[in-house]
Amino acid sequence: MKVRMDRARSGDRPRRLNRRTLLAAFASSPILAACDTIETLARAAQFTPAVTPVPPTPVVRIGYPRIDYYYSFKTRLQTAARDMPADRRFAPDIQGISLAISTGDNDSLDIPPPMKDVPRVYAQRAKTSAFPADLLMADPTTIGALASNGVLQDLGPLLAREGWFQTSDFTGDVLRASTHSGKLVALPLEISVEMMWRNRPSWEMLGRKVPLSGLGWEQYLEIARRLTLGVGQRPAWGASITATTPSLWSLAWQQGAEIVSADGTRVSLTEGATQRVATFLGDLINRYRIAPPIDGVLPSEEAHLLARAYGLGQGGPGFARSFPANAASAGAFVGGTTWGRPMDAQLAALPTEGRGGSLGVAPLMLGIPRTAPDVRLSLNALRSYLDAGGTTMLTPTKKALSNLRTDAMNLNEEEAAALRTAVETARFLPGQLPLSVLPIVQREFVVPVLRNERTPDVAARLARPALEEILLRV
Structure with missing residues (x-):
């Protein structure tokens, strides 16, 4: 029998790995790799700034009478929303409430009622609309029907709890235009x-x-x-x-x-x-x-x-x-x-x-419907619109007058003072x-x-x- 002298002299014997040892070695590899990964991530976190999640922009739904006359006011509200303070900005979803009447022949035509009936029909449709409006557009034509039909909330008790709202912030007796039966049912945004x-x-x-x-x-x-x-x-x-x-x-x-x-x-x-x-x-x-x-x-x-x-x-x-x-x-x-x-x-x-x-005259007012899903959202939206006044709208507040963009209205200083x-x-x-x-x-x-x-x-x-x-x- 031939014996290798080096092993014989050293007394070493070939080392055999049993099944248990092999399994343990294989199992430890992912754990060691994971530990290395965790250590690497920990070191990277020391140099990576924390990312603050950005809250989603709230959507405010606004209803208005769907006839041509009011389309320019819809555009006014969309433009004003872009000029709001960043911390109170929202995405306006402005949809027309259909006033269409039945023609008997082709009800697919969006034919509005006679003009004298528009306030009454608007109030009725706004009350039963499936559109979950947070705010409703009003004007001197429609505010009486909206208020007398119980469509709008009384803003008095709601605004009394709001620190940002003071009647003295408004000019003259403008809130008289949005008051019905002793109740403040809307706020004037433009006059x-x-x-x-x-x-x-x-x-x-x-x-x-x-x-x-x-x-x-x-x-x-x-x-x-x-x-x-x-x-x-x-x-x-x-x-x-x-x-x-x-x-x-x-x-x-x-x-x-x-x-x-x-x-x-x-x-x-x-x-x-x-x-x-x-x-x-x-x-x-x-x-x-x-x-x-x-x-x-x-x-x-x-x-x-x-x-x-x-x-x-x-x-x-x-x-x-x-x-x-x-x-x-x-x-x-x-x-x-x-x-x-x-x-x-x-x-x-x-x-x-x-x-x-x-x-x-206050041709553009906003009120909160009784069916508003979230009154807090509605109040915040009213505040944001008032804060945007003076840039794109002639809002009847003292703050808006002080911020009046006379350049946008193409007025010189003397004309602006008269206004x-x-x-x-x-x-x-x-x-x-x-x-x-x-x-x-x-x-x-x-x-x-x-x-x-x-x-x-x-x-x-x-x-x-x-x-x-x-x-x-x-």
Whole structure:
């Protein structure tokens, strides 16, 4: 037998691995590798900054009446959402609530009801809609129907617990526009105020600078008379007078009249101040002849009520590129989605008398429906929209006025100051007043007086039955 000398001398014997040893070796390999991996990750964590998870952007659902007139307000809300503070930004999901009526032939057509029925139908559909709205759009046309049908929550108790909300943060009496039956049912996000556009070349030819604010009606009358006498390239008329502006409401309030009660249930056209103002407006056309005669044609009943009442948007006597009737000055509601700056124009405050101020309207308001899934989300969204005011919307809060982007509105500093003053001193009709009252006042009272067809006292008496018929439903 041949023996290897080296092993024999050393006494070593071949080492054999048994089955148990082999299994243990194989089992330990992944554990050792895992330990190495854990150690590597631990060292890497010392140099890797912690990643804070980003919370998802909340979605706020907003409902509005699905007719063409409101589409521009939808765009307004979408734009404002992009200007919100980063910590309160949300994604607006704005959907129209169908007002379509059955035609009997083809119900697939989205045909809205007659304009006079829009508020009632909107309130009914909003109440039963499957769309889980967090907020609902409202305006002077619809707020009465939404409130009286129990669609909107009373914001008073909800906002009383919110540290960010103070009624004193809002300008003037604007919250009167969103109050119904003593309850605050919405917050105004954007307003329009009655002001006046001046034809710059005409007023400059006076040879002196006339301030854009603080002009009295008697001073305005004298200037308008001078401008009416112009020839050549100068306007033929010093002023433009329509059924909507200069408004009976602004001038009568300046003279101390009430016209409409605080709760919106009574309207009186017989107060002495109202009668004098109506006479004065008629005299501007028929006695002083500083404005052309009006034809008395009012917007169709199928025009939106905001257009009929204030000239805002479709069917209204608004203007965008030139002065109406070749006039040197004309009243207009400024702010919102429907106003435009005429060429060669200066924005000025409406002339004042007595205690000053002019008519305001809140065409864009938001309320919280009773069926809102998450009231906290709804309140936060309201706050965010108010904070965004002043950038893309004329929001009636003191903060928004201080942040007003005059460059976006193409206003110089003097014009912006006039606008701020107009917003701060504007007065608003109560939310409980049916907006259909205003076209009646125009048709039965204002137009006949401006056309010299009735005296103010006779016009007030003849208008009374139609007004009472509307107000009895309040």
